[in-house]
Amino acid sequence: MLSHGNIIKLLAEKDILVVEEDNKLYVDDRKDKSIPLENHYGISIEHGKWSYFLYKLEKRNTAEIEVLKQFENKEIAENYLFFKELNNYFLFEIVIPNRNYDIDNWTIETVKEDMARLKIPQSYFSYVNKINSNSIYFFEEHGFWYQGYINNDRKLIFKTEPGTSDSEWLLSLYANEVYVLYLVDLYEKELLERKIISDPFTDTEKLIVLDYK
Structure with missing residues (x-):
């Protein structure tokens, strides 16, 4: 911590x-x-x-x-506050100002195209049978669409509740959440290099920055 x-x-x-x-x-x-x-x-x-x-x-x-x-x-409370503020910073200072507001109908392909525009590796996005470790996951169950986080062990450790039938709306959020996850990893690398932290962020810490916890 x-x-x-x-x-x-x-x-x-x-x-x-x-x-x-x-x-x-x-x-x-x-x-x-x-x-x-x-x-x-x-x-x-x-x-x-x-x-x-x-x-x-x-x-x-x-x-x-x-x-x-x-x-x-x-100590736990302070760290929670820290990671919550990181979410606000990444989202409002970096992600939202850089969104592509010309996209009206979000699809898996438009998410991938926008990731390419922002130079975010495609590995940060998982969908259907394309499952990557440390990624945001978009999937369908019983006619409803969900999003979640797959950790470095390729385990789905969070999914949204409830689901939605509006896949375009849910995919539009990916321009935010995939980007936030990418920024979290860049920041983690910076803190490791500066020796401010000695270990990578935990799954719990990543879920907080993603505003999932």
Whole structure:
């Protein structure tokens, strides 16, 4: 797991400000600090446990705390916050600005073409009988389409629930999720080279960055 100091440092490198107040850490994502902070995510002790929460301040005088997940200790909670913020960063700062908005009807072929445009290896996408390790999987069961994550051991360790009959809509998300997974691996390589981490990200950590957990 990443240490407290490395979490603060690494998020700061991506211009993500983490504020520490007593037994609370939260993300201040305001571009304009003159505007009051509204809804924001963080961790704190709630009901006796370290918790990942949404702190709701929008149009409220008194904050409402929505506990989204609870943990055994602060270290696990901090790491969860870190990987959640990585998802937001990759998605909103890199993936969405680089999407191909000219595609109206997404198919397996258009996903592959868009991956080629972004120079993402085709191995990051699995479908039908084309199964790759460490990839996002698109598949059909009983007339419904699902997506999921196949780990390095070629095991499907997550799939969306419920499924959808709209395969075009589901495939449109692949322009996001395949790209996020690719960016996660590039970042993992960077942290290993910088010796900030000594082991690759775990399956659980990857599921958090993919916003699957």
